[in-house]
Amino acid sequence: MNLHYTSEQTRCREEVRSFLDQNLPPDMRDRVLNGGHRGEPEDIRRWQRILHQKGWGAPSWPKEFGGPGWGRVEQYLFELECAVAGAPAQLPFGIKMVAPVLMRFGSPAQQQHYLPRISSGEHWWCQGYSEPGAGSDLASLKTQAVRAGDHYIVSGQKAWNTFGQHADWIFCLVRTDPAAKPQRGISFLLIDMRSPGITVKPTTLLDGTQEVNEIFFDQVRVPLANRVGEENQGWSYAKYLLGHERTNIAGVGISRRDFARLKRIANIQMRDGRRLLDNPGFRARLAQIEIDLTALELTNLRVICADAEKGEPGPESSILKVKGSELMQAISELMVEALGSDALALAAAGGTSPGQLPTPLHAHGVTALYLNLRKVSIFGGSNEIQKNIIARMILGL
Amino acid sequence: MLLESTRRLMTDQYDAHHRQQILASPEGRSIAVWRQFAELGLLGLNVPEEDGGIGGDAIDTLLVSMALGEALIVEPFWSSAVLASRAIAKLGSPEQRSRWLPRLAAGETIAVVAHEEAGTLHNDPPTATRATPTDGLWMLEGRKAAVYHAPSADMLLVSAAVAGRAGLECGLFAVPRDTSGVKLEVFTTVDSQRAANIVLDHVQVPADARIGTDVSALLPPVLDYGLAALCAETLGTLDRLLAITLEYTRTRVQFGVPIGRFQVLQHRMADMLTHVEQSRSMTYLAASSSRSAVASERAAALSAAKVVLGRAARYVGQQAIQLHGGMGMSDEMPASHYFKRLLASELRGGHTEAHLERYAALSIN
Numbered sequence: 144m145n146l147h148y149t150s151e152q153t154r155c156r157e158e159v160r161s162f163l164d165q166n167l168p169p170d171m172r173d174r175v176l177n178g179g180h181r182g183e184p185e186d187i188r189r190w191q192r193i194l195h196q197k198g199w200g201a202p203s204w205p206k207e208f209g210g211p212g213w214g215r216v217e218q219y220l221f222e223l224e225c226a227v228a229g230a231p232a233q234l235p236f237g238i239k240m241v242a243p244v245l246m247r248f249g250s251p252a253q254q255q256h257y258l259p260r261i262s263s264g265e266h267w268w269c270q271g272y273s274e275p276g277a278g279s280d281l282a283s284l285k286t287q288a289v290r291a292g293d294h295y296i297v298s299g300q301k302a303w304n305t306f307g308q309h310a311d312w313i314f315c316l317v318r319t320d321p322a323a324k325p326q327r328g329i330s331f332l333l334i335d336m337r338s339p340g341i342t343v344k345p346t347t348l349l350d351g352t353q354e355v356n357e358i359f360f361d362q363v364r365v366p367l368a369n370r371v372g373e374e375n376q377g378w379s380y381a382k383y384l385l386g387h388e389r390t391n392i393a394g395v396g397i398s399r400r401d402f403a404r405l406k407r408i409a410n411i412q413m414r415d416g417r418r419l420l421d422n423p424g425f426r427a428r429l430a431q432i433e434i435d436l437t438a439l440e441l442t443n444l445r446v447i448c449a450d451a452e453k454g455e456p457g458p459e460s461s462i463l464k465v466k467g468s469e470l471m472q473a474i475s476e477l478m479v480e481a482l483g484s485d486a487l488a489l490a491a492a493g494g495t496s497p498g499q500l501p502t503p504l505h506a507h508g509v510t511a512l513y514l515n516l517r518k519v520s521i522f523g524g525s526n527e528i529q530k531n532i533i534a535r536m537i538l539g540l
Numbered sequence: 541m542l543l544e545s546t547r548r549l550m551t552d553q554y555d556a557h558h559r560q561q562i563l564a565s566p567e568g569r570s571i572a573v574w575r576q577f578a579e580l581g582l583l584g585l586n587v588p589e590e591d592g593g594i595g596g597d598a599i600d601t602l603l604v605s606m607a608l609g610e611a612l613i614v615e616p617f618w619s620s621a622v623l624a625s626r627a628i629a630k631l632g633s634p635e636q637r638s639r640w641l642p643r644l645a646a647g648e649t650i651a652v653v654a655h656e657e658a659g660t661l662h663n664d665p666p667t668a669t670r671a672t673p674t675d676g677l678w679m680l681e682g683r684k685a686a687v688y689h690a691p692s693a694d695m696l697l698v699s700a701a702v703a704g705r706a707g708l709e710c711g712l713f714a715v716p717r718d719t720s721g722v723k724l725e726v727f728t729t730v731d732s733q734r735a736a737n738i739v740l741d742h743v744q745v746p747a748d749a750r751i752g753t754d755v756s757a758l759l760p761p762v763l764d765y766g767l768a769a770l771c772a773e774t775l776g777t778l779d780r781l782l783a784i785t786l787e788y789t790r791t792r793v794q795f796g797v798p799i800g801r802f803q804v805l806q807h808r809m810a811d812m813l814t815h816v817e818q819s820r821s822m823t824y825l826a827a828s829s830s831r832s833a834v835a836s837e838r839a840a841a842l843s844a845a846k847v848v849l850g851r852a853a854r855y856v857g858q859q860a861i862q863l864h865g866g867m868g869m870s871d872e873m874p875a876s877h878y879f880k881r882l883l884a885s886e887l888r889g890g891h892t893e894a895h896l897e898r899y900a901a902l903s904i905n
């Protein structure tokens with residue numbers, strides 16, 4: 144049992160750190176270190192361009208498809224270092240979701256057309272899975288795709304779609320055989336967001352942002368050539384995706400970054416005449432979180448190394464998702480608690496946009512972050528579903 | 541009676557749709573609803589009969605506060621009709637009482653108590669705000685933190701440290717909001733109400749603006765009374781959020797069944813219920829203790845209540861969002877508004893952990 148990085152992995156890590164030192168724009172870094180997890184759209188685009196220029200636009204891809212050909216541990220280290228340094232997280236929808244499906248099940252023509260444009264950032268991708276009536280029970284989705292000549296006609300509604308308002312393309316699970324058992328009648332379609340009949344309606348979240356949308360499809364024509372793989376095999380491609388590319392599902396780097404922010408806050412805030420950092424109760428809770436983060440990182444590495452040996456990811460990623468999301472939420476909770484009444488302000492001057500809050504700078508955005516992160520135990524497969532997977536697939540119950 | 545008539549008013553005038561409209565309005569509150577409160581006598585709840593009120597007590601306040609917490613009002617009932625009215629009724633001279641209380645009860649004036657400072661518990665003595673006598677006037681300097689409904693107030697009741705003969709005293713001063721030198725840093729709170737940090741820069745008020753004399757021993761019971769009422773509002777919010785969540789799990793169907801059938805979610809809601817019942821017990825204790833003359837007993841009971849309610853607010857709030865799934869994240873669903881109100885309840889009057897420490901200091905030896 145070797146808990147140390149190899150010299151290649153260490154060298155890769157150093158290379159990434161050095162690259163970040165020289166190429167991460169300071170203004171972008173400051174926004175990320177003190178902001179929410181998604182990042183600003185402009186920062187996401189800009190950073191993608193910078194990475195692409197280095198040849199790291201798609202860090203998880205094999206060499207044959209234009210990636211750096213890193214092993215899983217190198218990929219993990221890359222994301223960790225980027226997160227800790229304050230680089231915006233690359234959106235997963237293109238790079239980590241539709242791309243692996245294209246590589247495994249797509250036609251050469253699809254691969255040649257879409258993959259380079261994902262890596263370069265030319266195409267911004269979003270995901271069309273959930274529907275108002277199909278959340279945890281995704282297989283019950285209803286958006287229909289009916290064959291008409293060399294097209295599908297797609298009608299229905301998707302929900303909780305992240306950043307659809309910025310996206311160029313959407314990959315959708317649609318029903319192509321209503322008569323079959325739910326999982327057997329689903330296909331995987333690639334749809335141009337500029338197609339006539341598509342309406343994007345932002346959903347305002349409890350933190351006041353509009354990070355997600357409803358997408359309405361009203362008789363949208365989609366060429367047959369935009370279907371990936373076989374008709375009615377879409378569910379198996381989605382399952383492939385869910386198990387695949389979970390290297391960073393625990394969000395260790397992001398939590399390390401947030402933890403550093405929490406300590407900065409605890410260093411400034413006072414309680415009973417001393418720094419909160421010196422309050423024994425608070426200090427103990429910080430210690431617990433740091434310990435949990437250490438354990439999570441090791442479990443994460445063990446899982447990805449085991450996956451590398453087996454050749455395919457397993458249900459252990461559910462452990463990472465549950466623990467990772469709980470830790471992320473715990474850190475944001477402690478940030479709010481540390482701020483006390485300074486965390487009450489959400490928008491300036493009695494308005495609704497954040498503006499210049501009349502609270503200390505280190506308090507800005509913390510409450511919004513806490514509210515926003517309630518989603519991490521819900522989206523991406525709720526923690527209840529993840530525990531079902533652990534019980535069924537690992538414990539055999 | 542009071543509970544039922546307040547609930548009826550809320551059902552008629554304050555459903556989710558109405559509330560969204562109020563939130564979107566420029567003032568962020570409803571003058572019409574405030575008038576209704578006045579008509580029902582609610583604004584005179586803590587005003588003695590001889591001063592134009594209905595002379596209610598801690599229990600009456602508890603019941604009304606619960607009903608208002610259920611409806612998630614954003615009007616300054618707690619600030620003006622509970623805390624400020626109580627302060628003037630208990631601490632004011634007969635002249636001060638007759639000057640202000642009838643107007644408060646009639647809804648013609650809104651007053652808020654500006655007491656808390658950064659990092660304090662609800663009844664800590666003021667240290668960041670000082671009052672100095674100058675030429676027959678009082679000069680106020682200092683800073684108050686996160687005062688709910690200060691932006692709507694006509695009058696601020698500001699607590700300040702006063703240098704007295706035997707050391708630091710505590711004074712309470714009636715400061716019209718538009719007095720020169722009073723600066724409000726207004727913000728919208730996480731629970732959609734209006735609040736402000738108050739900066740006092742060379743603020744002068746006349747001698748008769750001082751309410752009572754040294755209120756070091758008299759102001760804390762008033763603040764305790766206020767905290768007990770806030771606990772009651774929180775209880776109403778907890779009750780309603782549990783009910784909303786229960787209803788959602790009964791109607792939301794996934795995998796062919798209402799999700800409320802899944803045992804994991806049933807146990808979750810059982811845990812939520814347990815939190816709510818513990819909170820109910822402690823709310824009653826808080827209201828009952830706020831009448832006690834023994835300061836340490838009151839303090840321990842109120843801090844204990846704050847802790848139980850704080851834990852409940854955290855658990856019930858978070859789990860309500862979780863059980864609503866994606867819909868819990870939406871601003872359009874009532875659940876997220878209840879969740880944010882519960883978050884604010886943890887942050888007001890001193891955080892849960894700070895109260896835990898106070899309780900330990902008072903009771904564990």
